[in-house]
Amino acid sequence: MSANDLPIDIHSGKLLDWLTSRRHCKKDWQKNVLVIREKIKHAILDMPESKEIMQLLAGSYINYFHCVRIIEILRETEKDTKNFLGMYSSQRMKDWQEIESLYKKDNVNLAESAQILQRLVQYEIPALKKQIAKNDQAVVDTAKKEKDYLKQSADGKKVYEKELENMGLKGVSLRSELFSLAAELPKFFESIVQEIQKLESAVEYYAHFRDFIHQGKAPKVALLPALNLLIKKGLSATTYEFKYGQVPSRIEAPDFEKLLSSNQSSNENADGAEIDFGDDIDFGDDEGAFDTAEVVQIDVVADDSGAVDTVASGDDALSLLENSQMQKKVKAELVELQFFLSVRKEDEERETAADLYIRGAESRPANVAKVTMNQVGDWIGTINEILTELTKPQRVHLFDIRSSPQYVEKIVSDLERKKGLEARYKRLAELMVVKQTEAQAALASAKQNLIQLADNTKELQKQAFLEYTGKIFTVEI
Numbered sequence: 001m002s003a004n005d006l007p008i009d010i011h012s013g014k015l016l017d018w019l020t021s022r023r024h025c026k027k028d029w030q031k032n033v034l035v036i037r038e039k040i041k042h043a044i045l046d047m048p049e050s051k052e053i054m055q056l057l058a059g060s061y062i063n064y065f066h067c068v069r070i071i072e073i074l075r076e077t078e079k080d081t082k083n084f085l086g087m088y089s090s091q092r093m094k095d096w097q098e099i100e101s102l103y104k105k106d107n108v109n110l111a112e113s114a115q116i117l118q119r120l121v122q123y124e125i126p127a128l129k130k131q132i133a134k135n136d137q138a139v140v141d142t143a144k145k146e147k148d149y150l151k152q153s154a155d156g157k158k159v160y161e162k163e164l165e166n167m168g169l170k171g172v173s174l175r176s177e178l179f180s181l182a183a184e185l186p187k188f189f190e191s192i193v194q195e196i197q198k199l200e201s202a203v204e205y206y207a208h209f210r211d212f213i214h215q216g217k218a219p220k221v222a223l224l225p226a227l228n229l230l231i232k233k234g235l236s237a238t239t240y241e242f243k244y245g246q247v248p249s250r251i252e253a254p255d256f257e258k259l260l261s262s263n264q265s266s267n268e269n270a271d272g273a274e275i276d277f278g279d280d281i282d283f284g285d286d287e288g289a290f291d292t293a294e295v296v297q298i299d300v301v302a303d304d305s306g307a308v309d310t311v312a313s314g315d316d317a318l319s320l321l322e323n324s325q326m327q328k329k330v331k332a333e334l335v336e337l338q339f340f341l342s343v344r345k346e347d348e349e350r351e352t353a354a355d356l357y358i359r360g361a362e363s364r365p366a367n368v369a370k371v372t373m374n375q376v377g378d379w380i381g382t383i384n385e386i387l388t389e390l391t392k393p394q395r396v397h398l399f400d401i402r403s404s405p406q407y408v409e410k411i412v413s414d415l416e417r418k419k420g421l422e423a424r425y426k427r428l429a430e431l432m433v434v435k436q437t438e439a440q441a442a443l444a445s446a447k448q449n450l451i452q453l454a455d456n457t458k459e460l461q462k463q464a465f466l467e468y469t470g471k472i473f474t475v476e477i
Contacts, residue, residue, distance in 0.1 A: 016114040025111040032108045036099060040067070043095040048077040063116055064100075064109035065463045071096050113464040120457045128450045135443035142436035149429035156421030163418060167394040171419075174412045181394075182401040182408075186235075188389075189321045193234045195386050196330075199337070200231045201371075202379040206340055208367045224333045226320055239323045240312035248312035324399060331390055338383040345376045 010018050019025045026032075040062055047053055053073055056066050074093050081090040088094065103109040164170070169177045207223050222228075229237045240248045320326040389395065400407045 016111060016118060019107070019110055019114055025107045029106065029108050029111040032102065032106065033112055036102050036108065039095065039099050039102070043092070043099060046092055046095075048074070048092070050077065061116070063112060063460075064103045065113070065460070067096060067099050067103065071100060110464070110467060113460060113467070117457065117460055117464060120453065120460070125450065125453055125457065128446055128453060132443060132446045132450065135439050135446055138439035139436055139443060142432045142439060146429050146432035146436065149425045149432060153422050153425035153429065156418065156425060160415070160418045160422065163415060166392075167397065169415075171415075174415055175408055178398075178401060178408050178411060182398050185322075185398055185402050188395070189235055189319065192321060192386060192389060193230055195382060196227060196334075197231050197234070198382055199227070199379060201375070202337060202341060202383075203227055203231065205368070205371050205376075206337060208365065209340075209344070212365055212368050224337060226326065226330045227333045227337070230320055230330065235319045235321070237320055238312055238316065239318050239320060239326050240310075240316040242320060242326065243316065246310065248310045248316075250311045251317045252311060252313040322402065327390070327399070331387060334383050334387055338380060338387075341376050341380050341383070345373055345380065348373050348376075 016025075020027050020029075044057055044062075047057070050073055053070060056062070056070060071093070074090070074096060078088055078090040078093045081088050081093065083089065088097075103112075160171075167178075168181060171177075203224055210223065226242060229242055233241075238248065238251060240251075315323050315325075318326075320330055397407075397411055401411070
């Protein structure tokens with residue numbers, strides 16, 4: 001084989017430059033392509049009915065090899081117009097033969113084929129591969145997000161149900177249920193007072209031990225005044241009596257039943273209303289927004305005889321447990337008593353030599369010595385139970401509702417928001433299913449397009465190779 005017969009390997013990206021540099025094609029070949037494209041545009045307006053021609057014309061770009069195939073088809077469809085000299089009188093055939101001639105002039109067909117081949121190999125095929133990778137990743141991501149959203153939906157449902165359980169609600173009509181629970185608080189306060197009254201001996205033990213430590217010279221500061229008043233008078237003790245040391249002649253307490261009933265009726269239609277749970281809604285706690293404390297009013301009225309008529313109204317008319325500020329004081333005194341009893345129990349149960357010596361040497365009064373550590377342990381347990389009941393989240397919310405019935409709207413909004421999380425995440429999971437389906441369809445379409453484009457590229461490579469008359473080389477892709 002001679003040197004002239006050896007094949008030449010040319011990369012597809014260099015093919016067009018090779019053709020122009022060796023003057024197989026002119027550098028301004030694109031000007032001629034514009035003329036050819038215009039003629040193709042008019043020629044396709046008058047075509048015979050042929051399924052194969054329709055498929056050829058359906059492509060996004062008609063190249064030289066399409067034109068050659070169309071002429072071959074027209075030789076069959078237009079054979080009746082052929083004369084004895086082998087010429088065709090059909091205008092269709094003349095138009096496409098002219099297009100073929102213009103393509104062959106100055107090897108415009110070779111230049112255009114090289115450009116198309118370069119575009120397919122360097123741009124369109126890589127772009128399709130990137131699209132396939134992107135769609136494949138989208139399928140994986142949407143499947144993962146769907147799983148995460150379903151989990152978040154289930155977690156949201158559990159949180160909502162747990163919140164209802166903690167607050168003792170059924171979730172059928174939140175406002176009505178909250179108002180009903182708030183209306184039962186007096187019974188709860190009565191039970192708490194009964195438990196506090198069981199601590200009477202503990203309070204007396206505290207006072208006796210203080211007198212013993214100070215040797216009868218204890219400070220004259222009142223010891224656990226709120227607890228003492230509750231133990232003595234129960235729920236009938238008002239804030240007014242605690243603050244001023246006397247029983248008011250008249251009490252004008254707020255009618256909570258009426259307030260709760262009024263707010264319940266004004267909001268009974270709101271339970272079924274749909275709430276917008278947009279991301280920009282702030283459900284943060286804002287204590288200032290619910291500050292509805294009433295101004296304390298003390299009316300002093302003198303009758304004709306000169307007697308003073310004291311009237312307790314507003315917060316002063318409330319019992320010590322109903323008044324939020326006084327309830328804090330009661331809890332603080334309970335903690336103080338609990339701390340004292342815990343220290344005493346720890347001291348008495350410590351059995352070091354020094355402790356045993358001190359106990360044997362000291363002489364305690366009977367009202368201190370008679371108290372056993374089992375009693376102290378029982379008192380500590382009772383205090384723990386009382387504090388637990390008073391600090392339960394459900395109780396705290398109900399206390400706020402009783403102080404301000406409008407506070408129920410905040411609780412309902414918060415519960416509705418938690419309830420809406422389940423439906424919201426379910427919608428997002430459904431959206432991920434739709435996106436996953438779309439991504440799978442796009443992935444299948446892109447893969448099919450890639451296969452078709454690869455086949456077309458190989459066919460174009462083969463056709464371009466055979467077109468180079470007298471020159472044998474291969475095009476590397």
